[in-house]
Amino acid sequence: MSTRRETVRQALNESTGFRSAQDLYADLRSEGSKIGLTTVYRALQALSDSGEIDVLRTGDGEAVYRACITDTHHHHLVCRTCGKAVEVEGPQVERWADTVGAQHGFTDITHTVEVFGTCAACAAAD
Amino acid sequence: MSTRRETVRQALNESTGFRSAQDLYADLRSEGSKIGLTTVYRALQALSDSGEIDVLRTGDGEAVYRACITDTHHHHLVCRTCGKAVEVEGPQVERWADTVGAQHGFTDITHTVEVFGTCAACAAAD
DNA sequence: GCAATTTTGACAATCGTTTTCGTTTTCTCC
């Protein structure tokens, strides 16, 4: 429970969207924090390991993080322009994934599902 | 339509699973080809731009490619041990994604869905 | 055949991320 980890968690909480490690680092530095990039990465790693934040990969392989409110399994509806994300659930998708996996003899099924779109605000602004 | 691009496409065709650029490069070199890594990347880029192959990102950000048989929209059931992939469809998932997007005022909905598991062969082997 | 154009591949550069390694801070126990 270091102070630094709290700082990073809080920086994430202040955003509704997914942020990259580099983004968070830049934000914190510009707020005057003397935090190091290494520490930001370590904090994000720890938070994601403990399941407190969600991670996903952008199209170019960069890892982006988000502090989610729901702690149950969920997916995201992400604005491809501003990055804003909404937490969504899809029981039918969970069922489908399990079924399709079983049908092909696969076990230990997991899945990744993300939905992208342009949010109302960004659509109006463009 | 250079020879090199064909070479890469063919190397991909020979595999049922997703392969990384480095994998393919290693394979081709070990077969005696004098192809360069740069060219492999260029070929994969071109093939994926033209929609001839599918790309996805592994958990650690590496890009992996696969020559898929179906040319309609589909998803993958991937073995997390051997990488073998099966092409699957999920009309209900497509519908769910569109619905959920619309409900939140998002437009231009797209989605990524991948299912992971352990295939029967790998489960038996372990 | 030959100059113009495209493709290729060795190598260097880039970029996000991880390691390394002293230094500093925090914890613990007295």
Add this chain to the structure above:
DNA sequence: GGAGAAAACGAAAACGATTGTCAAAATTGC
């Protein structure tokens, strides 16, 4: 409160995948 151990920090170096550069080689059009 203070000494010593342990954990956390951060700067800089290392890394690994990918992309850019540029000259050599292959292909094309004439």
